[in-house]
Amino acid sequence: MTTKVFIKLQVAATRLITKYGQAGSIRRIAPPDPVTGGNGTPTDYPCRLFPATYDRRYVDGTNILASDKQLYIGSIGIGVSPKVGDLVIGADGTEYHIVHDDPNNYDGQVNVVFICQGRTAT
Structure with a gap:
């Protein structure tokens, strides 16, 4: 059962990401056709995101690198x-591979905000 609290949190998170974040997109590559082969088809989904640097105490050089970012992605209006x-892909063209995702879905129905670990694509 969806509660009003989680919807309010979702709206608040989206408002903050819209105010302080940037326009970006999530690129998902569909697998190629199993019969004809070829390359996968990329599809871009617009989103609002806020990239933040990890606190130094969490950077261990294995699971979290110094160049990794916490990507706060608003959950309202993305496909x-x-x-x-x-x-x-951020507004400045920086590309991040998602290596860990956390939907922050506390009640099992409402995604409040997506917090992902992004690793710079090189």
């Missing part, structure tokens, strides 16, 4: 839920 393997 897909970001997942591992997707590419997130």
